[in-house]
Amino acid sequence: MALVFLTIKNSKLKMKKIEITNEKLTLVVGRFSSLAVKSLKFFHSSAYPLTRLPAFFLLTVLFLISTSNFSLLTAFNLAPYYDFQFTEGVSIPSKGGDPTFTINLLNDIGLIVKSHEKHSTIGFFELKYLGPGLKTQEGERFTDRYLDYLYLLRHNWKIKEKLTLRAQFDYMKENRRTGANEAWGYGLYDYNRIGGLVGVEKEFEKFKLGGSIDYHYLEFPNYTDLLKEFQAGTGEAESEAGKQNHNIIQVRGDLVYGLNKFNVGFALQSYTKQKVITDTVQSDGSYYSDTLQKDIIISLTAERTQKVSNRIVFVPSISFKMRDSNQNYQHFESAGSTSPVSYQSNYYDYSEVIFSLPVNFSLSKKWDFVFSPEFDYKFYSDRQPRDASNQFIEGEKQNIMLTLLTLGFTKKATEVSSLSIFYTYQVQSSNMKFEKYLPYNYDGHFIGLKYAITY
Secondary structure, X not given: OEEEEEEEXXXXXXXXXXXOOHHHHHHHHHHHHHHHHHHHHHHHHOOOOHHHOOHHHHHHHHHHHHHHHHHXXXXXXXXXXXXXXXXXXXXXXXXXXXXXXEEEEEEEXXXXXXXXXXXXXXXEEEEEEEOOOOOXXXXXXXXXXXXXXXXXXXXXXXXXXXXXXXXXXXXXEEEEEOXXXXXXXXXXXXXXXXXXXEEEEEEOXXXXXXXXXXXXXXXXXXXXXXXXXXXXXXXXXXXXXXXXXXXXXXXXXXXXXOOEEEEXXXXXXXXXXXXXXXXXXXXXXXXXXXXXXXXEEEEEXXXXXXXXXXXXXXXXXXXXEEEEEXXXXXXXXXXXXXXXXXXXXXXXXXXXXEEEOOEEEEOOOOEEEEEEEEEEEEEEOOOOOEOOOOOEOOOOOOEEEEEEEEEEEEEOOOOOEEEEEEEEXXXXXXXXXXXXXXXXXXXXXXXXXEEEEEO
């Protein structure tokens, strides 16, 4: 048996093959087992609530470790996995921020181990950084920065020729910065996520069907209800901490039929401390009831990969998402106010439809041209929009329309690398006119270069 190592020296890719004896293999197994035990001890001693994970996820992790250790005692195949994407460009919004240079980075490194014809395991680490610039999600500022760390371990078990069982354990940490002078690790919406999934996939004669159930717990270590803390005094800071912490249980189903892909998802998001706001004062003097917040999210997606000709590929897709929350909203004129001026029920309920129509034109063996329009429509079921003076507009429901138009050229530099130059025009409109903190009506431009390596 042999291990293959890839190294880069003097801008050249070199390969080194090392034979592994039984004695060396035993040492590798011992170190792997020791690392697994230390990892579990670390999570157990940390603040991340492993005890919140359902028992079958913990058993899945132990199964993955034991299976991998057993498999190492026999012959196995190794394959390195690497994905690197570096984007640099300039973002020019009409409002909400100044023109700025930005950098986005995605770096995945992992190892695929095929220990048996029926068993394969992949483990990888992902580092992702998103710099300031145009954003597409409501509530994000153009100055926001994100830094993500993701650790993932996944095992695939081919039970039968066309039946595969998969299990996954993952941990993610995200840090956010709004201002350039903020320090990493102190963001209000920094969070840690831990959990996993189990899923199954079955191939039939004309289609492929799959399903999965996953559980994750999200902890926001720095989050506090700033408004209530300010109104009640600093002595309430501890009681207001942790109100964004929540559990997510999600069930998904996938269908692949010919050139078509369909996906349906159902998610239940349960908060551990965040209580539902009411329109009347409670016995403790607040507007919070004893009911905890719960959100239900339903999603549907359909996609088709259509080869128009030998040089043109069209991949249209449509996705629908509906969010239903029992949380409401009390509107205060200022942070120092103790009496709300408006109560909005079902404030966070909405429906969203996204149309994506990317077309890829193959110009030559090395050059591609891509044109990708995307249209995002978001409609709130009960939320009223606000005018420029921050007053709710009676008789209207808030809506947001976002359009993205992207075109670019991609050159395949080598078999594993590519270089792209692209331009994106982004325009958003809404009947929400209060834009003191977040832009809702704007247009913007982004011009960038992207270099990618995938192995």
